[in-house]
Amino acid sequence: MNFLAMGGYGFYVWGAYGVTAIVIAAEIMSLRAHRRAAARLAATTPQSENSP
Amino acid sequence: MRPLGGQRRGASRKRGGSVNLYQLASPATFYPFAGKLAPWFAIAAALLTIAGLWIGFGIAPTDFQQGEAYRIIFIHVPTAWMSMFIYLVMGFWSILALTFNTRLSAMMAQSLVPSGALMTFIALWTGALWGRPTWGTYWAWDARMTSELILLFLYFGVMALRNAIDDARRADRACAVLTIVGAVNIPIIYFSVQWWNTLHQGASVSMTAAPKMASIMLMGMLVMAFAAWFYTIAVSLWRVQAIILERERGAGWISARLGLAGASR
Secondary structure (H helix, E strand, O other), X not given: OHHHHHHHOHHHHHHHHHHXXXXXXXXXXXXXXXXXXXXXXXXXXXXXXOOO | OOHHHHHHHHHHHHHHXXXXXXXXXXXXXXXXXXHHHHHHHHHHHHHHHHHHHHHHHHHXXXXXXXXXXXXXXXXXXXXXXXXXXHHHHHHHHHHHHHHHOOHHHHHHHHHHHHHHHHHHHHHHHHHHHHHHHHHOOOOOOOHHHHHHHHHHHHHHHHHHHHHHOOOHHHHHHHHHHXXXXXXXXXXXHHXXXXXXXXXXXXXXXXXXXXXOOOHHHHHHHHHHHHHHHHHHHHHHHHHHHHHHHHHOOOOHHHHHHOOOOOOOO
């Protein structure tokens, strides 16, 4: 419990670390979605002779 | 890109035995290279984060002035460094893209933008949560914070500009110019604490002077800085792969890689 309280600064310390963890998780999830969408797009595009 | 060209390059690389920079500048060669590298950087980033958090919370003692609130700097300082460093790397790729008109340089710049915005946001957020207990305010319009906020808007601006232009090569050039012009903000952020009388304190760590902090705290900060650096490399390599797939779709090597050669014609 002492550790979570952070000497009275728990709100600030865990607010900083918590939001950092959340936005990094969000970036990783959006990256996975981006990669899946790009792979789908590439897979449904017919091969062309001239480069796009 | 014509399939024949790709095969020729592949064959010559096999004979030569080594990869040279000109070959790596081709998206077809860089795509598998990025895919091989990214997981190693991700693993390194994860291990360094665990080590950094262990040092930051397990070993580093309580600060005698700031109490436990100072532990926020273990993310604040590394992400603030990264927010500026990523922008400089984008500027480097943008200069290459404009000078040599290379697609891959522009894609590398593009792949870094979201990570740069992320680092800037985290730096601002953690700075606010550190400032409140330490300075008594979440935010002040001083030179350091205002210029860092402008950096966030620059990242958003580059993203918006790319979305606004349909033609990818034109978007490359426009974004490169905006990135290079905006780079003037980086020295302003870095030197703001010397040039103006800011609420934000001067640098605790610099290249030229001895660090003004306990070495175990410095160690935790440096480990976290490397974690942020490797994380950014891993994420941008994975992202550049997606960008290559989007922009080079229809090229023979992609159809071959996805096992579609001939079938989709």
